[in-house]
Amino acid sequence: MKRVLAVHLALWLIGGAAFRIVVAPPEACPPVGAAGAHASAIAAGDWLVANLDGGGRFTYGYDRDTGEDNPDYSLVRHAGATMSLFQLVMAGEDRYLEPADRALGYLLRRQFEHADWSAVADRGSRARLGVTGFVIVALLMRRDATGDRSYDELSRRLGRFVVAQQESSGALLAFWDPDTERPLANAYGPFATGEALWALVELDNRFPGEGWWEAADPTFRYLASGTRERNEGYLARLPDHWAAYALEAAGPERLDNELVDFARRLAGYFSLRLRIEAQRTGEGLNLWVRWYPGPPAGVGTAAEGMAALWRLSTEETRLDDLEADMAERMACGAGTMAERQVTEGDVRTSPVREVGAWFYRGYTQVDDQQHVLSGLLGAAQSLERQEAKES
Amino acid sequence: MWFLLLSAVAASNPPRVAELLSATPAHDRRRPLTVGAAITALVFIAAAGLGTQILELLELSDETWRIATGAVAVLAGARVVLAPLRPVPALGRDAHAVVPVAFPVMLVPELLLLMVLWGATEGFGASVVALAVAIGGVRLWGTADSGAVTRGFARLLAAFLVVVGIGLLVAGIRDV
Numbered sequence: 001m002k003r004v005l006a007v008h009l010a011l012w013l014i015g016g017a018a019f020r021i022v023v024a025p026p027e028a029c030p031p032v033g034a035a036g037a038h039a040s041a042i043a044a045g046d047w048l049v050a051n052l053d054g055g056g057r058f059t060y061g062y063d064r065d066t067g068e069d070n071p072d073y074s075l076v077r078h079a080g081a082t083m084s085l086f087q088l089v090m091a092g093e094d095r096y097l098e099p100a101d102r103a104l105g106y107l108l109r110r111q112f113e114h115a116d117w118s119a120v121a122d123r124g125s126r127a128r129l130g131v132t133g134f135v136i137v138a139l140l141m142r143r144d145a146t147g148d149r150s151y152d153e154l155s156r157r158l159g160r161f162v163v164a165q166q167e168s169s170g171a172l173l174a175f176w177d178p179d180t181e182r183p184l185a186n187a188y189g190p191f192a193t194g195e196a197l198w199a200l201v202e203l204d205n206r207f208p209g210e211g212w213w214e215a216a217d218p219t220f221r222y223l224a225s226g227t228r229e230r231n232e233g234y235l236a237r238l239p240d241h242w243a244a245y246a247l248e249a250a251g252p253e254r255l256d257n258e259l260v261d262f263a264r265r266l267a268g269y270f271s272l273r274l275r276i277e278a279q280r281t282g283e284g285l286n287l288w289v290r291w292y293p294g295p296p297a298g299v300g301t302a303a304e305g306m307a308a309l310w311r312l313s314t315e316e317t318r319l320d321d322l323e324a325d326m327a328e329r330m331a332c333g334a335g336t337m338a339e340r341q342v343t344e345g346d347v348r349t350s351p352v353r354e355v356g357a358w359f360y361r362g363y364t365q366v367d368d369q370q371h372v373l374s375g376l377l378g379a380a381q382s383l384e385r386q387e388a389k390e391s
Numbered sequence: 392m393w394f395l396l397l398s399a400v401a402a403s404n405p406p407r408v409a410e411l412l413s414a415t416p417a418h419d420r421r422r423p424l425t426v427g428a429a430i431t432a433l434v435f436i437a438a439a440g441l442g443t444q445i446l447e448l449l450e451l452s453d454e455t456w457r458i459a460t461g462a463v464a465v466l467a468g469a470r471v472v473l474a475p476l477r478p479v480p481a482l483g484r485d486a487h488a489v490v491p492v493a494f495p496v497m498l499v500p501e502l503l504l505l506m507v508l509w510g511a512t513e514g515f516g517a518s519v520v521a522l523a524v525a526i527g528g529v530r531l532w533g534t535a536d537s538g539a540v541t542r543g544f545a546r547l548l549a550a551f552l553v554v555v556g557i558g559l560l561v562a563g564i565r566d567v
Contacts, residue, residue: 004479008495015500024459026450268565275455325567328452 022289027278029332030339034383038091040338041376044369045088047356048081049099051366056106059353061365067349070365075122076192079107079134081370086141091377097145104142107135108154117160119176126184127176129165130192132158133242136199140206156210159203162196163215170222171231172196188232193219194242201249213254220246224262239269241305241371248308252316260318267309267322273302274333293340296358300371303333307378314385327382334379337372394558395509395517399525401552402464402502405532407471407545411496413537414478423482424533427492432526434498435506439518442510453512454566460504461559467501468552476542497529501552508559 032040051059058081061070085100111118112127119127120135136158139151165173165183174189176182197219204212222228223243229236247255247263255263277299280290293299310326313319342354357364358372412420438445446456479491502525509518535541 005490005494008491011495012500019459019463019500020449023462024449024451024455027452027455028450264567265565267567271454271567272564275452279455322567329567 021285025279025281025286025290027275027332028281028336029278030335032331032335032338032379032383034380034387036338037334037376037380037383040334040341041088041091041373041380042093043341043356044358044373044376045085045093045096045356047369048085048366048373049096050352050356052099052103054102056102056104058103058366061363062350062353062357063363064348064350064354064359065362069353070363074367075107075110075120076128076130076134076195077365077367077370078103079120079131079138081366082107083134083138083141084370084373086138086145087374087377089145090141091380094145097142100138100142104135104138107131107138111135111154111158113157114176114181115164116157117164118154118157119161120158121176121178124178126178127161128189128192129162129172129174129176130189130195132161133192133195133197133199136162137195137202140199140202143206152207155203156207159200159212162200165196166215166219168218169227169231170218170220171228172219188228190232190234190238191240191242193223193228194240194246197223198242198246198249201246205249216246216250220250220259220262224258237265237269239266239273239302239305241266241270241301241308244270244305244308248312251312252318255316255318257318260316263309263312263316263319264322266305267319267326270302270306270309271325271329273299274306274329277302278332278336292361295360296337296340296368297365297371299333299337300368300373300375303330303337303375304371304378306330306333307375307382310378310382327386330375330379330382331386334376334383337376341372392517392520394555395513395521396524397551398464398505398555399502399509399521400528401468401548401555402499402505403497403525403529404471404499404545404548404552405525405528406535406541406548407476408496408529408533409535410476410537410541410545411478412482412492412533413541414480415482417534417536419482420534423488423492424530426488427497428526428530428533430489430493431497432522434493435502435522435526436519438503438506439510439522440515442507442512442515442518445507446511453508454563456504456508456511456563457559457566458563460501460508461556461561461563463504464501464556464559465553466556467499468549468556471549472546472553476545478537501556 059069060073082103085096088096089100107120111120120131121127136155139155172193173183174187174192175184177184200212200216244266277294280293282292306326306329313323340358342357344355347354358368506518
């Protein structure tokens with residue numbers, strides 16, 4: 001019997017160690033307060049501004065090991081980063097308005113008109129749904145922040161481009177081809193649909209009764225029902241943070257149970273992503289079972305999606321049961337990312353390219369700062385509310 | 392509550408215990424089985440009672456633990472379904488309640504993880520009720536004869552444990 005005991009005890013110990021290392025490593029959540037999360041978002045905003053040239057173009061990517069910039073560019077990532085600068089303005093940081101306008105100007109110089117709509121694209125290339133969606137959202141945030149309504153008609157024209165890309169199923173085609181003067185058939189974007197949907201809902205919030213909600217609703221159904229994944233060939237439901245923004249913008253009154261269930265499902269995906277991230281140290285055995293700390297843009301999308309749903313949950317009683325858990329995940333994500341952000345003491349090759357940024361295996365890209373910044377702003381809101389309750 | 396009861400019974404798997412102890416005649420099994428069941432129950436009650444503290448100590452959220460428990464349940468269930476059940480050597484009439492009855496036959500990791508999970512999420516009372524049903528089932532079925540029926544039920548419950556594990560995995564992934 002002693003032998004049986006020894007063998008089984010050894011198996012338990014090995015099994016327990018394997019369980020701890022492989023299946024359930026600790027979720028480390030470095031503490032951070034509202035001020036810390038906000039300061040981290042500001043540092044990311046400062047990176048975007050420091051890496052924005054006079055013509056409103058961002059430094060796209062940077063390798064801190066070689067000290068080289070990435071010469072590529074992505075208009076949709078530019079547009080997303082521009083939107084996040086306007087989020088900072090909306091959070092009360094007025095000094096980001098000028099650089100946000102400069103980045104917006106870069107996009108507006110690329111608008112073109114066709115029929116009754118306008119879209120945004122590099123000269124000669126296909127008009128992109130997602131870029132146009134971001135421009136609409138940025139223009140509307142600018143409108144809210146400044147009271148300037150001079151872009152209202154342009155916002156509507158851009159919105160009509162989104163509607164022109166819509167299929168009867170609610171799907172949104174991602175491109176419009178200038179050669180054929182038609183939407184490119186059967187071409188969809190994994191994120192463009194959510195970006196454009198968010199724009200439609202924001203348009204309806206500013207210009208009610210003009211039919212924007214009627215356009216948004218079928219696309220909401222297309223996403224919430226899982227039709228998008230079946231039609232567009234995805235094996236699993238997409239953790240669509242832009243759809244989370246759209247749900248937040250729609251607000252409780254326009255969400256039926258199907259859309260509330262959609263919000264719950266999205267919150268689950270974002271939570272899983274943030275929990276896994278909290279388990280990553282990138283060192284020792286953990287590296288082999290959880291790999292490197294994730295790409296900042298990926299972590300940031302989960303954080304900002306969760307933030308959008310958390311803000312919705314503060315008004316939507318059907319999400320009451322998730323509010324505290326969402327706040328906990330956001331705080332954990334904010335602590336993790338604030339701790340990973342490059343400070344002056346961590347600089348390897350270029351303070352301008354590194355301070356305030358997040359790197360994945362030595363490389364950072366403009367959207368890394370964009371997404372994490374947005375997530376941190378949301379976490380700061382949640383933490384502030386929590387701190388106010390406790391004081 | 393039904394899910395708690397069924398998952399606890401599937402994880403404790405009374406016919407599996409009967410099969411593993413089948414080298415010992417039924418009347419010689421009763422006493423070590425009763426003592427072993429009591430020891431096992433004490434350990435699991437402690438696990439349920441300390442569920443929240445255990446998760447805090449391990450720095451894990453309920454949802455992550457749910458996924459981990461689901462993974463272990465799937466593996467444990469699959470092992471019973473696929474691998475032959477080898478009875479432990481015959482027990483002495485008044486001995487062997489701790490080894491091998493409580494450990495390793497009854498004190499299985501899948502039930503331990505479930506008790507921590509239920510203790511942390513469903514409350515101590517509900518966990519103890521589920522555990523009482525499971526351990527009671529083991530005590531009642533544990534003296535049954537070996538045979539194709541017992542082995543068949545053991546594998547059926549193990550297959551159900553796989554389903555429970557998949558359910559926990561999905562719930563853990565979808566939970567916030």
